[in-house]
Amino acid sequence: MSVSTEVGSRRPLGEEAPRRGNSALIxxxxxxxxxxFAVLQSLVAPALSTxxxxxxxxxxxxxxxxxxxxxxxxxxxxxxxxxxxxxGKRRILIVVLSILLIGTLLAALAPNLxxxxxxxxxxxxxxxxxxxxxxxxxxxxxxxxxxxTIGLLSAIFGIGAGVGILAAGPIVENLDWHWLFxxxxxxxxxxxxxxxxxxxxSPIRTPGxxxxxxxxVLTVSLVSLLLAISEGQNWGWxxxxxxxxxxxxxxxxxGFVLVELRVKEPLIDVRLFKIRGVWxxxxxxxxxxxxxxxxxxxxxxxxxxxxAVGYGFGKSVSEAGLFLLPxxxxxxxxxxxxxxxxxKSGPKTPMLIGALFVTAAFILPAVAHGQLWQIxxxxxxxxxxxxxxxxxxSNAIIESVPATQTGEAISANTIARTIGSSIGTAVIASLIxxxxxxxxxxxxxxxxxxxxxxxxxxxxxxxxxxLAPARRRSSAGDTRP
Numbered sequence: 083m084s085v086s087t088e089v090g091s092r093r094p095l096g097e098e099a100p101r102r103g104n105s106a107l108i109x110x111x112x113x114x115x116x117x118x119f120a121v122l123q124s125l126v127a128p129a130l131s132t133x134x135x136x137x138x139x140x141x142x143x144x145x146x147x148x149x150x151x152x153x154x155x156x157x158x159x160x161x162x163x164x165x166x167x168x169x170g171k172r173r174i175l176i177v178v179l180s181i182l183l184i185g186t187l188l189a190a191l192a193p194n195l196x197x198x199x200x201x202x203x204x205x206x207x208x209x210x211x212x213x214x215x216x217x218x219x220x221x222x223x224x225x226x227x228x229x230x231t232i233g234l235l236s237a238i239f240g241i242g243a244g245v246g247i248l249a250a251g252p253i254v255e256n257l258d259w260h261w262l263f264x265x266x267x268x269x270x271x272x273x274x275x276x277x278x279x280x281x282x283x284s285p286i287r288t289p290g291x292x293x294x295x296x297x298x299v300l301t302v303s304l305v306s307l308l309l310a311i312s313e314g315q316n317w318g319w320x321x322x323x324x325x326x327x328x329x330x331x332x333x334x335x336x337g338f339v340l341v342e343l344r345v346k347e348p349l350i351d352v353r354l355f356k357i358r359g360v361w362x363x364x365x366x367x368x369x370x371x372x373x374x375x376x377x378x379x380x381x382x383x384x385x386x387x388x389x390a391v392g393y394g395f396g397k398s399v400s401e402a403g404l405f406l407l408p409x410x411x412x413x414x415x416x417x418x419x420x421x422x423x424x425x426k427s428g429p430k431t432p433m434l435i436g437a438l439f440v441t442a443a444f445i446l447p448a449v450a451h452g453q454l455w456q457i458x459x460x461x462x463x464x465x466x467x468x469x470x471x472x473x474x475x476s477n478a479i480i481e482s483v484p485a486t487q488t489g490e491a492i493s494a495n496t497i498a499r500t501i502g503s504s505i506g507t508a509v510i511a512s513l514i515x516x517x518x519x520x521x522x523x524x525x526x527x528x529x530x531x532x533x534x535x536x537x538x539x540x541x542x543x544x545x546x547x548x549l550a551p552a553r554r555r556s557s558a559g560d561t562r563p
Contacts, residue, residue, distance in 0.1 A: 097316030104280065105223050109231050111276030113217040113238050115179055119208040120242020123151060124378065125262050126202075128250040128399055131140020133259050148507075149312040150199045154206025156304040156489050156500050162210030163493035164349050166217060167291070167486060171284040172277060175214045179274040182208035184421065186270055190263035201263075203350045209500065212239060213492035220480055221284040223332045230421030232480065233473030239499075240374060240468040242408035247378050251399030262279055272508055288486040290347040297349050299338040304497070306331030311504045315512045324522035345385045350490045358551050359429075360491060363475040364498045365546035366433055369539055370471055371502025372509075373440050377535040381405060381457060384529050393452060393526040408458055411464025420473035429474040429481065434547035436471025439463045441540035455463075471543065472499075478550060509535065 126133065126147055134144035185204025187345040192198035212235070219231050253261050310327035317324050342348040355361050385402035387394025397405070421430040443463035447456055475495060483491045510532050517528035 090501065104226060105231075107280050108218065108222060109234070111273050111280060112211075112218065112235060114269050114273035115175070115182075115211045116215055117206070117242045117245075117279070117409040118182065118186075118266050118273060119205075119211050120239045121266050121269075122182075122208075122263075123155075124375075125241040125250050125253075126246075126248030127378070128247060128382065128403070129254045129259050129262060134258060137195045137198070145312070145316070146195075146199045146426065147202055149309065150203040151206045152500060152504055153305055153308050154203040155209030156181055156206075156308055156497055157301045157440070158207045158301065159209035159213065159496050159500075160350055160490065160493040161292070162207065163213040163217075163496075164292060166210070166214045167288045167489040168290055170287060171214045171217045171489065172281050173219070173283060175211065176274065176277055176399075178208050178210050178214065178269060178278060180203075181188070183213075183267070183270045183274060186267050188500055190260050190267060192260075198341035199538050204383040208491065209496060210234075212496045213489045216468040216476055216480065216492050216559060217286075217488040218281070218284055220485060221286050222282065226425070228480075228548065229424040229477050230418050232476050233417045233419070233421030233424065233469075236269040236472040236476045237413045237420075237469045240465075240472055241410050241413045241417075243374060243378065244413065244465075246509055248381065248403040248406050248410065251401075251403045255398075255400060286485050293342070293345055293349040296338060296341050296345060299334055300349060302332050303334035303338055303344045304489035304501075306334060308501065308504050308556055311501075311508045314471040314508060319512070350494055351487060354483055354487065354491055354494075357482045358549065359478045362546045362550040363429075363433075363478040363482075364495055366471055366550075367475045367495045367541045368498040368502040368537060369543035369546065370475075371436075371467060371499035371504075372438065372506035372539050373464070373502075373536050373543075374446070374468055375503040375506040376510045376539075377409070377461075378406070378534065379442075379507060379514070380529060380536070381461065381534045382488050383514065383524060384451065385457070387524065391523065391526075393529070395454065405454075405457060407459060407462040409465035409468075412462055412541065416466050416469030417473050420470045423470075423475070424474060428552070430547065430552055431474075433474035433478065433550055436467040436474065437540060437543035437547045439467030439470065440465075441537055441544060443467060444540055446532045448530055448537055451529060451533065463484070471547070475531050482551075506536075506539075527546045 130147060133147065162174055162178055181204055185201045188204065189198055189201035192201055215235055216232055219228060219235065250262065253265065268272050306327045310324050310331065313481055314324045323541045339352050342350060342352045382402040384512050385405055386399065387395040391395035423432045440463065443460045447460045450456055476492060479491050479495055480488055513535065514524045514528045517531060518524045
């Protein structure tokens with residue numbers, strides 16, 4: 083195929099993609115890559131204290147294992163997504179998975195905290211797996227399979243995060259924390275080999291140059307904001323360091339928008355944010371990132387509290403993780419179901435139902451969380467809501483932007499979800515900390531307030547879903563507001 087027919091080409095969602103590869107295998111390899119990244123995002127969280135003790139690191143220092151990952155993912159996701167649009171999505175996916183492989187191997191062999199933090203920064207580069215994968219699906223799969231497959235891949239990120247929380251306890255208790263990285267390594271190897279040998283190169287590209295100025299400004303903004311959010315509890319939310327970084331991050335974000343409006347080849351075309359299907363999807367993704375990691379903090383903490391306090395359940399780390407299994411299973415089921423709903427009526431319906439489910443999932447334990455069935459039912463609703471809504475946000479975006487801008491648009495959605503996850507983790511951890519006894523034991527009010535906070539944030543997702551376009555676009559190139 084000549085360059086002139088490849089570059090800038092668009093394919094309406096209802097048309098057949100060129101059948102140049104096995105759709106099932108392509109989906110399988112992309113799912114493994116996404117699962118590896120998502121598992122690694124959450125897998126270390128329950129094991130931070132164990133890792134800290136083994137490496138002789140303080141609580142503040144060991145938190146960089148999470149912070150480095152989030153910062154790297156936020157900064158590198160739009161860069162690699164843009165390079166994928168420019169140079170070929172499969173080619174850049176191979177680069178990203180190779181970096182993830184190196185980072186994971188380094189983490190598995192890490193002799194000290196410094197090496198482990200550097201390895202986690204390398205792993206964060208795989209945040210671009212999501213936008214690259216969705217771009218490949220849009221370019222390579224038949225039109226009737228696109229929405230369902232994107233629903234599955236979107237759900238994989240929630241599933242992987244849940245699996246990470248669930249598996250961390252048994253791995254650390256029965257093996258060693260290094261196995262937190264050895265086990266995902268096998269998935270990464272399969273995904274990388276499948277991408278190299280079993281996947282054709284996507285023909286749709288947007289030639290140009292990487293926006294270096296915009297990249298630098300966005301890096302300053304995201305690093306400042308996420309660093310303040312991640313470390314605000316340790317530094318103090320009113321401290322000069324925290325407030326200074328928040329101010330710098332906000333100012334740099336404004337500067338990034340101004341830069342992107344002026345350059346010919348922006349890193350992220352901020353004009354896309356004017357499209358209703360895009361900005362409503364970003365709001366929903368931000369909220370669901372908050373809600374997902376809010377529940378990953380609240381539920382295990384509540385379950386592991388001693389039953390003697392009157393509101394805890396006395397579960398071990400492994401047992402508490404098992405209570406997230408219903409959430410994960412519902413994501414597995416409802417992600418593809420959302421794709422089927424989208425094919426019939428567009429993304430608005432599953433997005434709205436998902437937002438309602440998640441809001442109800444937090445209202446229930448906010449009212450009463452003294453019985454295990456209440457926790458299980460809340461988990462089922464959470465998983466159903468996440469499975470429906472995250473699939474819908476990705477589909478809403480690809481139905482609203484040209485095929486040549488899929489990577490940058492989805493990368494912005496991924497960043498929104500990552501920021502939401504960081505805010506959710508920080509806010510809920512802060513609420514628990516500020517509503518604890520002198521001995522550091524969380525009080526019952528900490529969970530009530532935490533669940534109500536997540537429910538209130540969930541209501542924002544309902545508003546975003548209500549404001550989303552009522553009908554799916556007739557063409558991927560239709561970008562009318």
